[in-house]
Amino acid sequence: MAEEKKKPKKQSTFSQIKQIYQFTAQDDKQLPFLIAGAIIVPIIVGVIVCAVFKFGxxxxxxxxxxxxxxxxxLGTTVLTRRADKVGFRQLEGKPGATGAILNNITKGGFSFPQEPIWVDAKTKxxxxxxxxxxxxxxxxxGDYGRVMKAMNRxxxxxxxxxxxxDIPIHRISVGDGPKQVPLNKLQKTVVRQKVKLTKYELEQLNDRLQTLQAKSTMGIPKGMDPSKMKISRRAMRGK
Known part of the structure; x- marks a missing residue:
């Protein structure tokens, strides 16, 4: 009998935290001091409280x-927040960064395919x-004006x-311009809208959108594969 394929071992929580720390520390030199401070301060406060009140x-x-x-x-919270900042900072300005963020918003019934529905081959x-x-x-x-014209179509x-x-259509332009949403605020901008559809209505809508997409499938130019974009662990969970 052929040997059964070994299932990949799940990473422990410690291993995941270690990877996030290593990823973040490469870009954030203040991280070790901030984490140390977050851990030590409550301990110092605890010692002072015990001494002042003469605990047994x-x-x-x-x-x-x-x-x-x-x-x-507190140390873990500092790590995740700093990791988010580093992850978004590394993504900013890279073609396909928006798709990488959107594709990982999975809660609340949100669905964003990896491939864009429109791409300008020259400007990306x-x-x-x-x-x-x-x-x-x-x-x-991308460029606000060009993107808005394409969105009209x-x-x-x-x-x-x-x-x-009466299904609303929300238009969001990602960037640093006055009418644009920064990449690190994209998730919050998407999920904060008011609920308008039931689960059944959403299923029907998705079926229609899939049919529409099938009629105009478009590939992604080189360098724009959002599935290969690296983002922080917290962003990957869509939080």
Whole structure:
């Protein structure tokens, strides 16, 4: 009998934290000091409280255990936030970064295909279309003017399959301009909209959008594969 293929081992929480730390520390030199401070400060506070109130040995132990737990929690929080900043900073300006972020928004019924529905082969401006219980999304990356013109065409096509309904179409341009949304705020901008559709209505909408997409499938130019973009662990969870 052929040997059974070994299943890949799941990474432990410690290994995951170690990888995130190594990834972040390469770009963030202040990280070790910030984490150390976040862990040590609660412990120092715990010692002071115990000394001031003259706790007995049992209360000392309980207080210090609590202080260590709070310190570890704060240290982990600092790590994830700094990792987010580094991850988004490394993504900014890279073609396909918007798609990498959108594709990892999985909660709340959101669905964003990896491939953009429109790409300018010369400038690499792109538009992604997605959906959720909050409506339909057109998210553009690149020059604001060019992206808005392309969105006008895509919105007209969408309106043909949603005629007679009140499904909102949200248009978002990603960038650093006055009318654009920064990459690190894209997820919050997408998920904060009000719920408009039931799960059943969303399923019907997705079926129509898939049919629309099948009629105009477009490949991705080289250098724009969002599935290969690296982002921080927290961003990958769509939080």
């Amino acid at each position: 040995w049992l209360n000392w132990i309980l207080t210090m255990v609590l202080a260590v737990m709070i310190g570890l929690l 401006d792109a538009i992604w279309r997605g959906s959720g219980r909050t409506g339909i999304y057109l998210v553009g990356e 895509e919105e007209t096509r969408i309106q043909r399959i949603t005629r007679g309904s």
